[in-house]
Amino acid sequence: MDNIKPRVKVPKSASAGEVITIKTLINHPMESGLRKGKDGKLIPRQIINKFTCEFNGKPVFSCELEPAISANPYIEFSAKVNEAGTFKFSWLDDDGSVYETENKIAIK
Amino acid sequence: MNLTRRQMLCASVGAAAAGVFGFSLSASAAPEATAESIKNFAGGKEPAMGGDLTLTTPEIAENGNTVPIEVSVASPMTDDDYVESVVIYAEGNPNPDVAVFHFTPMSGAAEAKTRMRLAKTQNVVAVAKTSKGQVFMDKKEVKVTIGGCGG
Numbered sequence: 001m002d003n004i005k006p007r008v009k010v011p012k013s014a015s016a017g018e019v020i021t022i023k024t025l026i027n028h029p030m031e032s033g034l035r036k037g038k039d040g041k042l043i044p045r046q047i048i049n050k051f052t053c054e055f056n057g058k059p060v061f062s063c064e065l066e067p068a069i070s071a072n073p074y075i076e077f078s079a080k081v082n083e084a085g086t087f088k089f090s091w092l093d094d095d096g097s098v099y100e101t102e103n104k105i106a107i108k
Numbered sequence: 109m110n111l112t113r114r115q116m117l118c119a120s121v122g123a124a125a126a127g128v129f130g131f132s133l134s135a136s137a138a139p140e141a142t143a144e145s146i147k148n149f150a151g152g153k154e155p156a157m158g159g160d161l162t163l164t165t166p167e168i169a170e171n172g173n174t175v176p177i178e179v180s181v182a183s184p185m186t187d188d189d190y191v192e193s194v195v196i197y198a199e200g201n202p203n204p205d206v207a208v209f210h211f212t213p214m215s216g217a218a219e220a221k222t223r224m225r226l227a228k229t230q231n232v233v234a235v236a237k238t239s240k241g242q243v244f245m246d247k248k249e250v251k252v253t254i255g256g257c258g259g
């Protein structure tokens with residue numbers, strides 16, 4: 001799908017060993033597959049079914065989403081930062097697309 | 109058509125409610141289905157109620173389309189003792205599965221927040237599994253207000 005823009009909030013820097021909070025939001029209709037359109041037919045399901053977060057290539061957090069997650073899925077979680085590096089976030093769509101974004105973090 | 113501001117408001121609230129309502133009209137999952145899923149997730153273990161797991165939900169959700177929820181598990185989150193996953197179920201939704209959060213020792217804290225859909229007033233259940241095989245459960249009732257127009 002077009003016009004999908006992931007947004008992520010990560011602190012610019014953290015002290016070594018600090019546990020930081022990461023907030024993510026992506027605009028997506030999360031069509032549940034249970035709603036009917038104007039023509040009375042079911043609108044096919046299309047949701048983000050998986051979200052993952054990696055830090056320097058190592059998994060930090062991941063999440064499997066079902067149609068019961070609201071449109072524009074918002075996910076907030078924590079991560080422990082031991083070294084400077086890059087967070088990589090990916091969202092997997094039912095149609096096979098992958099939306100990705102990256103954020104760097106420095107050590108104070 | 110010449111709508112007054114009040115009519116316009118009611119119409120739009122009604123439309124929003126219809127969205128939630130359409131969701132609730134389809135067959136809803138019985139609590140048994142949730143119990144069955146919990147059994148599979150826990151690997152046959154009986155989950156301990158409460159314990160280190162806290163599920164935070166609003167008592168009353170005005171809009172069933174976006175209900176903020178939060179789970180947190182008190183855990184040292186070290187390499188040999190951490191929370192592996194937390195699963196969320198909504199007993200009264202057409203499909204009780206909501207989300208599964210997977211944590212690692214790199215997560216630092218087993219906490220997550222998101223927003224979910226609720227078809228009607230029902231129980232929301234969270235079950236956590238630790239790397240040591242402990243299973244915790246927490247349950248909260250959320251009242252969902254459907255319909256609008258000053259009702």
